[in-house]
Amino acid sequence: MASGPEFDFCVVIDDDDDILMASRLLLRRLFTDVAIANTPDEALPAIQARTPDVVLLDANFARGATDAAEGLAWLDRLLAIDSEMVVVMITAHAGVQVAVAAMKRGATDFVSKPWSNEKLLATVRTAASLRRSRKAVAGDKGTGPAPVPTGASPLLGQSxxxxxxxxxxxxxxxxxxxxxxxxxxxxxxxxxxxxxxxxxxxxxxxxxxxxxxxxxxxxxxxxxxxxxxxxxxxxxxxxxxxxxxxxxxxxxxxxxxxxxxxxxxxxxxxxxxxxxxxxxxxxxxxxxxxxxxxxxxxxxxxxxxxxxxxxxxxxxxxxxxxxxPLRERLEDVPGLIDHYLDHYARRYGREIPALSPAARRTLLTHDWPGNVRALRHALERAVILARDMPLEPEDFALVSTAPRIAPAAVVAPRAQDDLNLERVERRLVEEALKKHGYNISLAAAELGLSRAALYRRMEKHGL
Structure with missing residues (x-):
C-alpha cells in the first residue's frame, strides 16, 4: 500500500504556468495540499491564513528581469511575516550569486531551473523536515515560546x-x-x-x-x-x-x-x-x-x-x-509557569487561569524530563483544553515520575492494565528517551522511528 504525503501544505510561486502545474503534480507526493500562484501578491492571503511547510519562490517575475531583486524583496517580506518561514528560492539566472544572496537573507535553500524531479523532491523534503524539526524543537509561530522584550534575553530564569x-x-x-x-x-x-x-x-x-x-x-x-x-x-x-x-x-x-x-x-x-x-x-x-x-x-x-x-x-x-536541565533549577519553575500561562491566555483569548494548590505542587515537584519545552507544552495544552478553574493536576496529563525504585514491579502491571493507546505510546516514548539520556537519534532507533517521527510524538505528548 502506498503511503500518504509526509507533509501538510506547500506554496509554489512562479510566473510560468507550466512550472506551476508540473511542480504541483510532483509535490503532491510530499504534501497534502499544494497551492500555486503566478505572483507573490496572489499567494499572500493563503500564506497569511495558513503557514506553509515550505514556500518555493521564484527569483524574477517582471518580463526580462534577471537580477532577482523582486524575489529577494519578497523573501524579506515573507520572513517579516514569520521569521521561521522556510523559503526555497527558484532561479534560472545567475544561480550561484542569487543563491548566496538569498541564503544570507534567510532562504533555506535554492533550486535552479530546469531541475530534475529527484533533486527538487530531495531539496523540498529536506526543507520541510527542517521546518518540522524547528517547530518540534523551538515551537512554531502559533505555539512557540512567549516573546520577550526587545533587547532582553529569551532565556528565562533567575536561578x-x-x-x-x-x-x-x-x-x-x-x-x-x-x-x-x-x-x-x-x-x-x-x-x-x-x-x-x-x-x-x-x-x-x-x-x-x-x-x-x-x-x-x-x-x-x-x-x-x-x-x-x-x-x-x-x-x-x-x-x-x-x-x-x-x-x-x-x-x-x-x-x-x-x-x-x-x-x-x-x-x-x-x-x-x-x-x-x-x-x-x-x-x-x-x-x-x-x-x-x-x-x-x-x-x-x-x-x-x-x-x-x-x-x-x-x-x-x-x-x-x-x-x-529544568530539574536542576526548579526554583525557576514558578516564574516559567506565570510567564507561559500569561502568554497562552493572551494568545488564545482566555482569562489567565488560576492553579489549585495541588496543581501548583504537581508542577513544582515534577522532574520535567522534557525540560522547558515540556513545561511549555503542558501549560499550553491546559490553557486550551481546561473547562473549569482553577486548573487541577489532571489538566496537565503528566506521567508520574515517582515509581523509580522498583520499575519491574510497577511498569509491568501498568502496561498490562492500561491499554489506552495514547498513554501507552507516551510511556514508551518517554522510557526510550530516559534510557538513552534524551539522545534523539538513539531513542528513535530503539523505537524504530525516524528522528522527525520521534520529534512529532514528543510534541504530541508534550515531552
Missing part, C-alpha cells in the same frame, strides 16, 4: 545555574571564539546560540542554522560544503553550501553529534584554514565564519574517539556552555 549561563554568554559573545552548547533536549540550546549571535560583533550579519539531525546523512556533505556542477550524478548545477553562505556571519551547527565521522576531518579543515572546498571543486573558497555548535550527546559519547574526533571537539569548544 544561580541560569545566572552562570548568562554570564558565559555575555563574556563569550563579543569574541570570535567558537562555542559548544551542551544540554538535554528542550533546555534551550538554540536560544543560547541566537543570544550569542545577538550579542556578538556579527549581530548585523547573517546567522545560518544547519540541523544535522534533520538532514539525511547522504545530503550533509552537499548541505554544508556545497558542490559544483557534475560533482556527482544529480549535480546539474553549482550549489552553495551553508558554510559559504554564512560568510561574514555565524554558522550554528545544531546536533553536531550527528555529523558523520567521514565528514568531521573536512569540517576541521574549514575551521583551521578558514576556507571551504565544495564537493567536486579544485579550488578552496575563503570564508569568514564564527561557529556555534550544540549537542545533546552525553560526555562519554562526545569524548569517544570512535564517535567524535577529539581534534574537532577542541576546535569547537573553545568556550563550552552547559545548559542545566
Amino acid at each position: 544561580p545555574a541560569m545566572a552562570r549561563v548568562h554570564s558565559l554568554i555575555a563574556r563569550a559573545a563579543p569574541t570570535e571564539a567558537n562555542v559548544l552548547v551542551l544540554g538535554e533536549n528542550g533546555t534551550g540550546k538554540e536560544l543560547v546560540a541566537r543570544e550569542l549571535h545577538r550579542q556578538s560583533l556579527r549581530a548585523d550579519k547573517v546567522m545560518l542554522t544547519v540541523d544535522l539531525g534533520a538532514v539525511s546523512e547522504d545530503l550533509i556533505d552537499s548541505e554544508l560544503f556545497g558542490h559544483v556542477k557534475g560533482a556527482f550524478t544529480d549535480a546539474r548545477t553549482d550549489r552553495v553550501g551553508r558554510i559559504q553562505a554564512a560568510d561574514g556571519g555565524t554558522l550554528f551547527l545544531d546536533e553536531i553529534g550527528n555529523l558523520p565521522l567521514r565528514l568531521q576531518p573536512k569540517l576541521l579543515t574549514v575551521l583551521e584554514q578558514r576556507q571551504v572546498t565544495p564537493v567536486g571543486a579544485n579550488k578552496p573558497v575563503p570564508v569568514d565564519i564564527r561557529v556555534i555548535a550544540a549537542t545533546n550527546l552525553p560526555p562519554e559519547k562526545l569524548h569517544d574517539e570512535s564517535h567524535f574526533r577529539q581534534d574537532l571537539l577542541f576546535r569547537l569548544n573553545t568556550v563550552e556552555i552547559g545548559l542545566p
